Amino acid sequence: MTLLDFDPSAAAQAVRYRDAEEMARRYRRVFGGQDGRTVLLDLLHLAGVAQIRPPGMSDGDRRHHDGRAALALEILALAGPDVVGATVGVMTADLVPPEGLDDDRPIEPAREPAGRPGANPDF
Numbered sequence: 001m002t003l004l005d006f007d008p009s010a011a012a013q014a015v016r017y018r019d020a021e022e023m024a025r026r027y028r029r030v031f032g033g034q035d036g037r038t039v040l041l042d043l044l045h046l047a048g049v050a051q052i053r054p055p056g057m058s059d060g061d062r063r064h065h066d067g068r069a070a071l072a073l074e075i076l077a078l079a080g081p082d083v084v085g086a087t088v089g090v091m092t093a094d095l096v097p098p099e100g101l102d103d104d105r106p107i108e109p110a111r112e113p114a115g116r117p118g119a120n121p122d123f
Contacts, residue, residue: 024078031079040079047072 014022031040044050047068057065076084 024080027075027078028080031075032082036079040076043075044072049073 030036048065049069049072053062053065
């Protein structure tokens with residue numbers, strides 16, 4: 001597709017009168033192939049979705065990061081469940097266990113510190 005093939009009026013109308021099902025189909029078409037999934041994975045990386053934020057991050061920086069991550073996750077959700085599964089699989093396959101961790105050892109459930117239900121003490 002070239003710039004001459006693009007109909008900005010039709011695109012603006014599709015966004016303005018958004019049909020959720022049709023828009024979801026468009027997201028699935030865009031992100032359904034190898035290139036689309038690669039770009040989606042890059043968007044998630046750029047948005048910092050799998051990154052742990054430093055404890056000293058300012059409130060403004062934290063809100064900025066959360067907003068970027070939320071938008072990237074919304075795009076991921078619109079791309080469809082098969083893309084979500086494949087993307088999460090790729091993201092987790094690249095995780096390296098901490099040095100000295102025995103991969104055959106069962107993973108222990110996270111402990112909850114007193115006074116902070118749901119919090120993971122390892123973070």
